[in-house]
Amino acid sequence: MFQVAIYGKGGIGKSTVTANVSYILASRGNRVIQLGCDPKHDSTRLLIGGRSQVTVLDYLRSTPRSERSVDDVVAVGSGGVRCIEAGGPEPGVGCAGRGILTTFDFLESDASPAGDADYKLYDVLGDVVCGGFAVPLRKGYADAVYIVTSGEFMSLYAANNILKGLLNYDDGRPRVGGIIMNRRGITCEVEYVRNFADGVGLPIVTVIERDPLFAEAESSGRTVSEAFPGTAPAESVARIADDIEARASGASALSFPRPLSDEAMDLVAKGIALEGGRHLLYSRIRNPVDDCLSLKSCSGIGAVLNAATVAGLHTVVHGPSSCAYMFCHYEDRNTLCHDVLGTGRSVWENVSCTGLDDSSSVFGGLEVLREHVRRRASMGDGCIAVISMCVPGIIGDDIVTACRELSDDLGVEVIPIPVDGIASGGGSEGSEAVTMAMVGLSEPYAEKDPGLINIMGEYRVRSAHMSHLDRSVEDLIRAAGFGINTVYPGRCTIGDIRRMGRAAFAVSSMDTVTNRPVYRRACEAMGVTLMRNPLPRGIDAIGSWLAEVSELTGRDLSGVLESAEAEYRAAIGPARRALEGKRAILVTRPAVDYGWLDRTLEDLGVDIVGRMESSRNRWAMGCDADGSEPYTTDMLERRVDSLAPDLVISDGFADIHVGAGLYQLKVPRPGVAGIADFADGLSRATRAPAVEGWRA
Secondary structure: OEEEEEEEOOOOOHHHHHHHHHHHHHHOOOOEEEEEEOOOOOOOHHHOOOOOOOOHHHHHHHOOHHHOOHHHHOEEOHHHOEEEEOOOOOOOOOOHHHHHHHHHHHHHHOOOHHHOOOEEEEEEOOOOOOOOOOHHHOOOOOOEEEEEEOOOHHHHHHHHHHHHHHHHOOOOOOOEEEEEEEOOOOOOHHHHHHHHHHHHOOOEEEEEOOOHHHHHHHHOOOOHHHHOOOOHHHHHHHHHHHHHHHHHHOOOOOEOOOOEOHHHHHHHHHOOOOOOOHHHEOOOOOOOOOOOOOOOOOHHHHHHHHHOOEEOOEEEEEOOHHHHHHHHHHHHHHHHHHOOOOOOOOHHHHEEEOOOOHHHHHHOOHHHHHHHHHHHHHOOOOEEEEEEOHHHHHHOOOHHHHHHHHHHHHOOEEEEEOOOHHHHOOHHHHHHHHHHHHHOOOOOOOOOEEEEEEEEOOOOOOOHHHHHHHHHHHHHHHHOOOEEEEEOOOOEEHHHHHOHHHEEEEEEOOOOOOHHHHHHHHHHHHOOEEOOOOOOOOHHHHHHHHHHHHHHHOOOOHHHHHHHHHHHHHHHHHHHHHHOOOEEEEEEOOOOOOHHHHHHHHHOOOEEEEEEEOOOOOHHHOOOOOOOOOOOHHHHHHHHHHHOOOEEEEOOHHHHHOOOEEEEOOOOOOOHHHHHHHHHHHHHHHHOOOOOOOOO
8 A cells, every 4th residue: 555645734725636636546446545634624525525524533532442443434435535534623622633643543453444445645734743743754654745835935834844844754765755736826936836846856746727627626526537537627636646656656766855944945935046055954953962851750740749738628630540640659658658557548538630531632621620620519629729730731721711610600619720740840840839829828817926837848757656756846846936827838728728827937847949939939928937947957957946036036045945955965865875986978969958967977976987979869959069079889889998987878779789887868857856866777777787789
C-alpha cells in the first residue's frame, strides 16, 4: 500500500484535491482509502453525495470498547473509495490534535479488511503542524507528501512550515512529492509559487486554474473528475494521480524536505528571486541539555499534598486517575507505616479524581468536572478545591470559570487551583498556589491577638513514640508566651484556616529558599507579622528565636533561655559520654542550613577531621559549590582510608559503602528534644558495625 498525505493551509482546497485524486485512482482500478484529518470532517463529502458521515471520534465516544469495529466508520463513496473522517471536538473545546492521534490508534487496533488498499490518502489540516496533525508525517504512515498552495504568502508560509514538520520527522528517506498549485488569481501568482518551489527544490506537479466547473460539481455533491471528466479542471487534477502512481512504482523519485529560513521567506513575500546558498535553508536547532533543569516533582503533587492535609476541604484532582494514585500512595504508605493500630485517616478520605481519559482530552473535561463536583456536593462536601493536572492545561479547560459557576449554582465553596500539572513548575509552586488560595479564606480581624501565633508549615511527627518532639516545641512556644492558633500548611481544619488572621504573629516551621517568600506573601495578605527566625534547631537558634520574641512583644524571656540551656546540657549528656573524642568527616550540601551542627558536635566532643560538600540537590536549589574540592563517593572513600574517622556524617544516599560508620544526616526537629534525638542517633551510629551496603 502506498500512502499519500496532502497538506496545505486551511481553505486552500486540500479536500477538493484529495477527493478528486482518490476518485481518479479508484476509477483506474485501484483500491483507495481516504482519511480526512480535519475537525471540519468535510474531506469525503464530495465522494458520498455531499452528505456527512459518522466520524471516528463521535463513534468512539458513543460506542463501548467491546463493540467497536473499523467497518462501522467506513462509508463507500464514488468509484468504491472507502471514506473515513477523524472528526474533532467542538470549536474551543478539547484538543483536535489529540483526536487525530486517537483516530490513528483506533484504526491500527483493528485488523479489519477495511484497511486493505493500494492507496491510502490523508487529507490533513496544515496551518500549524502540531504533534497530532503531524501523525501522517511519521515513519510508517505517509510514503509521499504533497503540499497544496496558492501564491498568497500565508499559504506559502504554511507550506514551508509543513516542510519543517516533515524535516523533524526525517527518517532518512525522501518523501516529498511536490507542490500542487491551486490558483487564487492574484497578480504574478505563478512567479511567487515558482520562486518558492525553486528555493525548496520541489517540482510543481500541476497548476489548477480557477474554474466554475468546480463549484458546479460540488453543488451536486460530486468531484469535478466524476461530474465533468475530460475537462481542463479534471485533467489538471489527473496529473496529480499520474505523479502519485509514478512515485509509487519507483519511476519517479521523491525529494527530501528543504524548508527555507525566515530570511528566505521574507524574500519570497517581497517577490525577490531566491539565489542559491545554504543560508537560505532552515536548519533544526537542538536545545543543549547540559544546563537544563529537571523537575523532581510537578506542581500538581505539591498542590494535592498541601490541600489534602486540610480537614473539611475536599480535594478534586482534575486529571487522569494515575495522577491521583501517584500523589496519594505516598501519604497512604506513611499512614500504614506510622499508624500501627490502624486508626489513622487515609488521604483518600478527602481526595477524589475526575478520572479524565482519552475521550476527555479530545472533547474537553469540563463536563466531567462539573458532574464530579455536583456529586461531591450532594455527598455533603461544603468546601471543594479543584486542582488541574497537565491534561486540562493542555486542552484548555477553564476551571476558574467552571468553579465560579458551580459555586453559584450549588451554594458551596468551589476553589480553583489551576496549576496544570508541570505547567506551573515543581511541587513547591503547587504548594504555594494552594497556600495562597487557603489564605484567601482567612477572615479579616481588625484586632490581632498578640498571645497567638500561627506556625507556617507542619512540625509535628506522625508516630506516637516520637510525640516528645512535638511537646518540646509546644513547651517552648508556651514558655515564650504564645498559644498556637493554626498550623498551616499542615494538618488543620477549614475552621483553623479561617481563624489564621486572628493571630498577631507567625513563625515558619523551617526556613528554605522555596517556602520563605510564600509564607511572607501569605502573612502579608493576612496582616500577620512573620518572624525572621524559624522554629529553632540547636541551642544557639533557640537563643536567637527567644531574643526576637522579646523584641516583638517586650517579654523578658531570659529565664526561658536559661531553662532551655540547662535542658539541652542534660539531654545531650549521655550521648557526649559515648561520642567524646570521636573523629568524624562531614559531608553536607550547601542548600541546607546546618548552622546548628557545628555547635552541637562541639558540645558532644566530636572532632571534625574533614569536610566535603555533596552535590546532591545543589543545582536545583541554585547554590554553587566550592570548586576547589568537587565531591564524589570515591573521593570520600579515599578520605576515609587516609583519615581513619570513627564516623562519616553525610546527607548523601550514596555514601553507605564508604567502609566507616555512617550517620545519615537529616535536619532535626525544632526544639531541645530534636537536638537530643540527633545526639542519641549519632551515638548509636558509633556502636554499629561498619558495613558495606547490605552486608552484616
